Amino acid sequence: MNLNSIPLTSSEIGNLWMTYQEKTMLLRFLEYFLEHAEDQSVHNILQDAYSASDQVVKTIHSIFQNEGAASPLGFTANDVNKRVPKLFDFYYEPMFLNVICKIEASLFSMYFSMSYRQDIRQLFKQLTAEAQDIFDRCSNYLLDKGVLVRPPFMSVPKEISFITDKHYLSGFNLFKEKRSLNAIEISLIHNSIETNLIGMQLMIGFAQVAHNQEVKEYFIKGMKLSKDVETSLGEFMRQDFIEPPATPAGKATNSTIAPFSDKLMMYITNLLGSFGLGSSSLGGAFNLRSDLPLELAKLAQKILPFIKEGGEIMITNGWMEEPPQVEDRRQLTRS
Structure with a gap:
């Protein structure tokens, strides 16, 4: 039996739908950011994030199409004007993408655990890894530029203790x-x-x-x-x-x-x-x-x-x- 021929469950349909909305939103932001990215390293990160997100949107559209379901509208070229002046100054693009990938990594990991069909689990497993990779690259870039503030340092514990009060x-x-x-x-x-x-x-x-x-x-x-x-x-x-x-x-x-x-x-x-x-x-x-x-x-x-x-x-x-x-x-x- 082809496990991928099993009908989608309600949770799989809902999570794919949510992912389509979020990814088409992200594509519009990335299109605008790419238009204004001046740093080549940032441009490369944004471009890789765009390519991965674009592929995901196509994959989800294909899944819905194969199921005989209507694809969501999401967000289209009508929702972005790429050539207007910058709305945010330097480093905001990787800072924004860092936060989005933080959200994505949490969501996609949860969606993975709510999926039962093998191809859907594999998709969310892939999406989690992609979000983590982009998050990692954004974090490294921002840390290198000194604009991502680390949490405070503290002394490491030297022994085990238990709460008594x-x-x-x-x-x-x-x-x-x-x-x-x-x-x-x-x-x-x-x-x-x-x-x-x-x-x-x-x-x-x-x-x-x-x-x-x-x-x-x-x-x-x-x-x-x-x-x-x-x-x-x-x-x-x-x-x-x-x-x-x-x-x-x-x-x-x-x-x-x-x-x-x-x-x-x-x-x-x-x-x-x-x-x-x-x-x-x-x-x-x-x-x-x-x-x-x-x-x-x-x-x-x-x-x-x-x-x-x-x-x-x-x-x-x-x-x-x-x-x-x-x-x-x-x-x-x-x-």
């Missing part, structure tokens, strides 16, 4: 000083701040060029939300006399000419917001000091309405493509 879990004891952050907590805070700094510059740039006034105001909210995340989480590091991450590169320029459609900019904002929400949940699960999960929960309460508002704006403007829908059999019970 229950106050280790407390962050609210008024009569006892809070313990300092541990390595796991610092890593999660650092990652969240780093991602939000890049996202904040994206929101600033988007707010400058959006055509729709409601969309423009939404991006301003996103800019302030990213700043809130950076400020509140950064304070935890400052309390331990640790400087939060910051970089002088990757800033929005003063251009007011849109390289992307409002639809495309809204989609990636929703994607980054959803990833931020997931990161907050992950951080809450692994932080052992009780004040940290509470702060992350407060931030999640701000992020979730922001994502919902974005979805409503996209629906109002006819920009939200509907995912594949299961047959509604509930009507059979109403007769």
Whole structure:
């Protein structure tokens, strides 16, 4: 029996559909970035990412076609204007791609574990490896240029120890000083701040060029939300006399000419917001000091309405493509 002839499951259809949306979005960004890339090393990374993403889109289209299913629309040449001035300054291209590959590596690894047909598992296995490779190259480039801030260094443990004081879990004891952050907590805070700094510059740039006034105001909210995340989480590091991450590169320029459609900019904002929400949940699960999960929960309460508002704006403007829908059999019970 040909295992690849087995019909696609709902999870495989959904994950392929999501991947098509994300990859066609990324292609439009890469087309614009390639138009302005001045550094040959960056150009090579962007070109390789573009070629790989373009092939994936074709592969997914072929899979849907073989299944007799309609391919998604995703994002097309109508969603990008490659020849407008740069919206972001030097080094932003690899910084942006670094974050996207971080998201992709997590998503594709999860999609792999949700796939059952051999060819679909192989596809997501390949996509995970490609995302990791581009992430690796972007990281090496940015580290070499000194614009990717490493998490703080610390002394390595010389012996094994166990927690004996229950106050280790407390962050609210008024009569006892809070313990300092541990390595796991610092890593999660650092990652969240780093991602939000890049996202904040994206929101600033988007707010400058959006055509729709409601969309423009939404991006301003996103800019302030990213700043809130950076400020509140950064304070935890400052309390331990640790400087939060910051970089002088990757800033929005003063251009007011849109390289992307409002639809495309809204989609990636929703994607980054959803990833931020997931990161907050992950951080809450692994932080052992009780004040940290509470702060992350407060931030999640701000992020979730922001994502919902974005979805409503996209629906109002006819920009939200509907995912594949299961047959509604509930009507059979109403007769």
